[in-house]
Structure formats: structure tokens, C-alpha cells
Amino acid sequence: GTSEATAATHTITADEQRDAAAFWTAERMRGAAPLDLELTPGRLKELKAPEPGGATTTVAPTPAADGTSAHAAGPLSFPQAGGSWGSGGAVVKTSGRVFFTFDGRTASCSANAVTSQNRSTVITAGHCVKYQGSWHTNWVFVPAYADGNAPYGQWTATKTLTTPRWEAGEGINHDIGAAVVAPLDGRKLTDVTGAQGLQFNGGYNKPMYAFGFPAASPYDGSKLVYCSGNSSKDFLLSQDHGLGCNMTGGSSGGPWFTGFSEASGTGLQVSVNSFGYVFLPNRMFGPYFGDEAQALYAEAQTS
Template sequence: MAGGSPAGAGAAPAAPRHPAPRPSAAVRTAPAAEQQRARTFWTPERMRGATPLDLLLTRHAAKSLKTPRAGADSTTVAPTAAPASFPQAGGPWTGGGAVVPTSGRVFFTFQGRTASCTGNAVTSQNAGTVITAGHCVKYQGSWHTNWVFVPGYDNGNAPYGQWSAAKTLTTPQWEASEDINYDVGAAVVTPLNGRNLTSVVGAQGIQFNGGYNKQMYSFGFPAASPYDGTKLIYCSGNSSKDFLFSQDHSLGCNMTGGSSGGPWFTGFSESAGTGLQVSVNSFGYVFLPNRMFGPYFGDVVKALYDKAQAA
């Protein structure tokens, strides 16, 4: 219209939209004296006597459970492996291969007691990143101390040494409220005898936003009955998405306390013992025995991994 003005003319321009900053992974730095002490603290007797840190949860309700971002890009670090074969509900791993030295027991002091979990060495920029469960680095508001990773653990023996953590990390969601959907932790271990961890034991690949309902292999060092923590145990089969209260993966598995933090692999090669890590042993429902659940490795876990490998 003659003499008129365009709609909004003279109004202040709209402020550009920026996505809200994503909360950063929570980090604990272990004092140098603690790192040194941890290597001598964990004698074979203390390792054998460590209590498995159970996280067997009864989930009666869930609030604001979020699903992975639709259309998230799949991210893979390291080449894919060959497909694997038959299902296994739980038993000793006798196949050898790379999974034997990359998997290990995790030991730490938790509220005055010695405790254990499982961890796995992954491909990383710093060649010293271990992935585990969030409750294996921080639980009930307390960061664990005297934290060490013992790859290839063998009944009190440490064939590849004891690697003390310089830093332990977890997701902001686990840090804030111990949200079971984000029960993932990481550790950056210091060099040992002048060598970095993955130059000694190798490393497994890791994948993010890889989807659900795949064949999976899960590994751990369960230490609660009927297991005793002396052997690397595995489960395998077709996974599914938790249909109850979480966005996690689900797999038929009878591993017990102490297996927490152990790796889940897709594209696992039984002959080579290699795969892409896509989850960790996290929890079970007391009303649903012989089933393990593990968090989805989405963007939040990728941010945790990126922060760990750059530390």
C-alpha cells in the first residue's frame, strides 16, 4: 500500500538463535601422590578381596526419559570387525584375541572399602583412555579414589601392569542425578614404564549413535556368586531396546556384580577378539533376572569420550 511500511519495519532485529551449551563431562583429577600410591596399594591379596560394586536396581518409575536424538549421525572410531556367531548366556571367554588384554578389572576405594568393576581400553588420541560405567568412577555422590585399571587380570596377577588414573570422568547427567540412561564413565591412565596403555595392550574401536537391535557381545569380570572375579566372562546374542523404564540396550546375560563397566561390542570377531564398543554393563532389574542393561552411546557419551581422549 502506498505510503505504507513493510511489516516489522523499524523493529529491532531478532536476536540470532544459538543452541544452549551442552553440559560438560564431570572430571576428577587424582593427586600425583594418590596415583603413585594406587600402584602399590593394590596387592594381589587386595585385588582378590575387593568387593564387586553392584548396581542391581529396581526401577518402579521413570521421569523425563529422553530417547537418542532422531537422525543422529553414526560415529565410528576405528575399522569395523567381522560378524560373530552363536548366542551365549554367560560363560568363560576362551577365544583369546585382542579382547583379553584390552578388557580388565577396575579397582578403587569406595567410601572406605575396596571395590571392583570392569573396564576396556579404546582407541584414543592420548593412547590411555579406558571406558567403564559411571558408577565405577563416582557413586552416591563420591568420586572413587586409588583407581587402577588391570588389563588382562588373571586371579590376582596383572600381566600387563596396573595403570593408575590421572583423571576420571563421567557424563553430566550421571554427575547431577545418577541418571541410569547415562551411566558411563571414563578414565585417563598415566604411562607405565615409559609406555602408554594402548601401545601395550592394544585398543578396541568405539561407535556412537549406532542404533538398536543388533547382535552384541558383552564382557566383564563378575565377582559375585556364582562367579569369583578370576575369569573374563562373556555373553552374546541379539540385543533389544529396554521396553520398561530406560532408553538402554538389553541383552540376555547372567553376569553379576563386578561386571559393571565391561564393554558391549557390535561387529565382534570371535577369531580376532575385536569389535566396536557401543555400551557398558550397567544394571539389571531385580524382577527380570538373567538380563543385563547398558546405556546407549549417543552424543552425550561421545562428548565424554572426546573430553577424555583429549585430556
């Protein structure tokens, strides 16, 4: 093994957690601006291919502790370039909005709860935990967010994490983040929400479903939106997955699934919404979950 750190981490004090828990009113959540990743030509020049990864590793989804699972309606049209997810299923509770303070203003992203040893791990994009050199503050995850409502509560982060290469230079291929959240009312996150599975080193060119809470026009962040289609490897500049998708800012950090069941709303998370090219509208890109993402997940779930 290498001596390289598996993840860059930021620990949040108890006082900061209390502040975050008190900060997010419905009004502040509705007013949070979507955080977009801006791709400048300079950043595009830094792109390099990821190293080949190890064997495919799969982690199964976990149902919520109460055992209830909403059944989805189906089947849905495939591919879908952006539609409201009205179909129920597990993804409604595992996915949510993230709210935080960045550069003195309120901002939002999306995230998803995953199966984890600590039952408290959320996966998002790197720029949704740290951007332009600083870690975000007042970080909370709101599963099943709906227009200012937090039906399962606001979960404050005790630790946020990203890949060493996102921390070092914000390299676009490495735009992966995670958070560990504190228990709420004596319960752990995924006991309440359930959790999606994950897959690392699973390859490219597969049917995928992407979810998020886009908040920039024409969307307003009030509801869960999804895209589906056959993904491809980015042929331009990154080593990311690409998918036809019209989701806008605010959807960053939302999950991409392979092996997704419309009936149960469960799948294996293999990426997150990361960025789009200005000159290539209606196409979303997400980082490949290889060894680096797996190391980040391992660090988060044992924190």
C-alpha cells in the first residue's frame, strides 16, 4: 500500500454543530443559492486519466429500520433527460439536499445516504464540502427535502471528507465528498432513511439513473428530479461518466446509480453529479468511483 492519505478530513466541533442545527430555517433553506462548479479552460488542462482500479467491489443497500418501503410506480420512460421523481421508493428518503455556508453566503447541493458501518455516512461531491480552498460551514443534510420542509429532520455533519486530490488541487476527476452526520433524537441516519448500496471500479457505459435537487432555473430546488439513460465515458476532457441530463446547479452531489430498480427505488451508487460543460448543454458528468472513492468511503464509514 501507499503512504498517501486515504481522505482529507475536516472535523466539526460540538459548538459548530449546535450553530448549524439552529441556523437552517425553512426560509434560509428556500433562499440558499445552488453551488455550481465552474470549469475554466485552465482547470480543463489539469485533467488526467485515473489510474486503473482494482476489482469491482459492491456494497448492498440497507432498508430503513422501521421496515417500511414505499413502493414506486412504474415503469418509467427511459431515457429521461430530466423529470420530477414522483414514483416513491427508497430513493425518496435516502436522497436529500445539503445546505451550508460558503464564502459568507448560504448555498445548497444534493447528497445521498449509503450503507455504512456507522449508519451515518452521506456521499456528495467534493465541491459540496470544500471549494476554493475552504471547508463549508453550517453543513446539514436534509433527506426527502420538500419545499422548505424536512420530514425526517436536519442532520448536522460531525465530519466532512473529500479525496486528497480534490483537497490538493480541486482536480475535476476527484470531485467526490462525504459527510458523517450526528445522531438525531437518539437515532442514526440510515436507521431512519434506509441506505443505498455502492459499487467501486464497476466500469463505464451502463444504464444509469441520476438524482438531485436542481435549484437553478428552470428548477427551484423544491423537489427531487431524476435523469436516466445509457451513460458513456466523457470523450472530451475528463475521465468521468456522462449522461444526457438537464439538471441545473444545486443538483451537484446527487447520486448516480447502476442496477437501479424503479420498483423499489434502490440501486448501487457509482458516481455523483459533478459538472456540465457550458458548450455542451443538457449533459451531466460525474466522477468515476474507483480506488480513490473506495478509500474515501472506507474512511467515512469508520469515522
